Amino acid sequence: MATSATTNRFAHDAPAWTLPASRWDTIFAWTVLLIAALVWRTSFFGNPDFHVDEEFYALVADRMWHGALPYVDIWDRKPIGLFLIYAAVRPFSGESLIGVQIFALFCAWATAGTIWTMARRYVAPLLALFPAILYLFWLGVFGGFNAQSPVFYNLPMALAALLCLRAGDRGDRARIVRLGAGAMALVGIAIQIKYTAVFEGLFLGLWLIWLHLRAHRPAAAALGPAALWCGLALGPTLAVAAVYAMLGHWAAFADANFTSIFLRARLDEDYLFNLQAFILFAGLPLFIVSLVSLVGHLFLERPRHRDCAFLVGWFVAAMCGFTAIGNFYDHYALPLLPPLLVIAARIFGSRLSATALFIVLAGWAMKWWIPNPAAATVRSRATITRLADEAKPYLAHGPMFVWDGPSILYVATGAAPPTRFAYPDHLSNLVEKDALGIDTGAEMRRILALRPAVIFSSSRKIIPDYNPVTSRMIQSALARDYVEIDRQPEGWRYRDYILYVRRDLPKQHP
Numbered sequence: 001m002a003t004s005a006t007t008n009r010f011a012h013d014a015p016a017w018t019l020p021a022s023r024w025d026t027i028f029a030w031t032v033l034l035i036a037a038l039v040w041r042t043s044f045f046g047n048p049d050f051h052v053d054e055e056f057y058a059l060v061a062d063r064m065w066h067g068a069l070p071y072v073d074i075w076d077r078k079p080i081g082l083f084l085i086y087a088a089v090r091p092f093s094g095e096s097l098i099g100v101q102i103f104a105l106f107c108a109w110a111t112a113g114t115i116w117t118m119a120r121r122y123v124a125p126l127l128a129l130f131p132a133i134l135y136l137f138w139l140g141v142f143g144g145f146n147a148q149s150p151v152f153y154n155l156p157m158a159l160a161a162l163l164c165l166r167a168g169d170r171g172d173r174a175r176i177v178r179l180g181a182g183a184m185a186l187v188g189i190a191i192q193i194k195y196t197a198v199f200e201g202l203f204l205g206l207w208l209i210w211l212h213l214r215a216h217r218p219a220a221a222a223l224g225p226a227a228l229w230c231g232l233a234l235g236p237t238l239a240v241a242a243v244y245a246m247l248g249h250w251a252a253f254a255d256a257n258f259t260s261i262f263l264r265a266r267l268d269e270d271y272l273f274n275l276q277a278f279i280l281f282a283g284l285p286l287f288i289v290s291l292v293s294l295v296g297h298l299f300l301e302r303p304r305h306r307d308c309a310f311l312v313g314w315f316v317a318a319m320c321g322f323t324a325i326g327n328f329y330d331h332y333a334l335p336l337l338p339p340l341l342v343i344a345a346r347i348f349g350s351r352l353s354a355t356a357l358f359i360v361l362a363g364w365a366m367k368w369w370i371p372n373p374a375a376a377t378v379r380s381r382a383t384i385t386r387l388a389d390e391a392k393p394y395l396a397h398g399p400m401f402v403w404d405g406p407s408i409l410y411v412a413t414g415a416a417p418p419t420r421f422a423y424p425d426h427l428s429n430l431v432e433k434d435a436l437g438i439d440t441g442a443e444m445r446r447i448l449a450l451r452p453a454v455i456f457s458s459s460r461k462i463i464p465d466y467n468p469v470t471s472r473m474i475q476s477a478l479a480r481d482y483v484e485i486d487r488q489p490e491g492w493r494y495r496d497y498i499l500y501v502r503r504d505l506p507k508q509h510p
Contacts, residue, residue, distance in 0.1 A: 025125040047377040055408035061086035081192030119345035143331040150334035153193035156186040184232040196321035203317035263435035268464035293347040315339035380491030388412035393508030398453030405456035460495035
């Protein structure tokens with residue numbers, strides 16, 4: 001690589017976008033990114049209890065393989081595209097999440113590669129690696145080191161943004177229509193992984209319409225392409241809705257996907273404040289660097305002012321998705337990373353400053369990483385295996401119910417949940433009390449009337465407030481009818497999982 005051509009790629013006397021990346025630059029960049037992704041993510045592989053969300057998605061996928069229909073037989077708010085991802089890799093996962101963790105690694109790597117491709121518009125090929133690698137670093141700051149939904153939908157959204165940038169490079173109407181169609185098809189995929197992607201998709205669609213109008217055509221000529229782009233973006237969601245309507249489950253689909261989210265109560269204000277403070281403080285260095293780089297876009301790269309407007313608009317749209325729901329968690333900030341890092345790319349314009357800045361930003365990101373993930377993975381696997389083995393002999397005497405614990409235990413034991421609201425938060429969290437379309441107290445009475453042979457709880461809650469009605473009911477039942485037979489530490493050592501068995505059952509040995 002130590003050639004004069006490579007050395008010239010670090011030059012600043014010519015605009016960066018006039019220095020094309022060679023095939024070897026591309027191979028080198030994507031290889032480095034793959035190695036980085038493997039190094040930083042494989043220690044989480046095989047952890048069945050990394051996060052309550054992800055193991056629940058794995059449970060939904062498992063029940064789909066047993067014939068369950070999402071929203072009807074097992075309930076959640078996520079678009080079916082996310083469940084289809086988990087279901088597609090379910091046969092490769094056994095009792096863990098290894099299949100989806102590998103796919104998430106691929107998506108993280110491909111998103112970083114897309115960021116590198118966009119960063120190449122502003123800096124030399126090797127320097128563009130810095131913001132791309134930082135994407136892999138910063139995923140760990142906001143809970144993206146495993147298989148949260150933004151890890152998947154950041155990829156089609158970043159690809160769509162890349163196509164929109166390229167669509168504006170030449171005032172060619174046919175090119176705009178063609179690349180816009182590809183971008184909006186990718187947006188349609190992203191929306192079916194997480195609905196908040198619609199904000200970014202709306203911005204990209206408006207950007208494409210603006211590009212088309214600038215191509216010296218009558219405004220009416222944009223109606224056809226706009227209708228095409230809108231259809232491609234909304235097509236997957238409309239197709240899923242149509243299938244549920246034909247199956248007679250439109251009401252269940254509409255409630256889960258579009259209505260119930262607005263019925264949730266607001267999270268505890270202190271809890272939300274602490275989350276906001278964490279996201280702002282943890283992300284502050286990247287926010288500052290992006291702002292400084294934005295000034296560079298405005299004053300030093302005048303031919304690229306259009307790119308500047310696009311990147312700012314993309315970031316604002318991602319921010320709208322982040323804040324739209326009201327209640328939020330740290331991983332909701334993950335969609336901010338691709339636009340922020342592409343905006344920041346220009347500041348990595350020289351080897352010395354880029355290296356120093358990379359060290360600072362990477363070091364800051366590592367400060368927020370989960371410590372000793374490999375050890376936590378080993379502990380999680382041991383805990384889930386032991387609890388599942390201990391519970392299995394009792395399942396001949398009644399169902400198993402996870403009140404507050406790892407829903408992956410349903411998968412590990414092969415037990416069917418006794419309720420379609422199998423995500424523990426749905427019945428335990430005060431936020432969900434009036435948002436499920438049912439009386440949560442009545443649902444808890446129904447579950448307890450089944451006389452579960454096994455109930456799992458925990459020594460410490462991870463939500464701000466329990467649902468007082470369902471909590472009193474479960475605690476009363478545990479005190480009256482159940483006996484604790486084991487407790488095992490969560491992999492992250494935050495709490496213990498407690499295994500309760502119905503008091504009248506003889507002691508079983510796994």
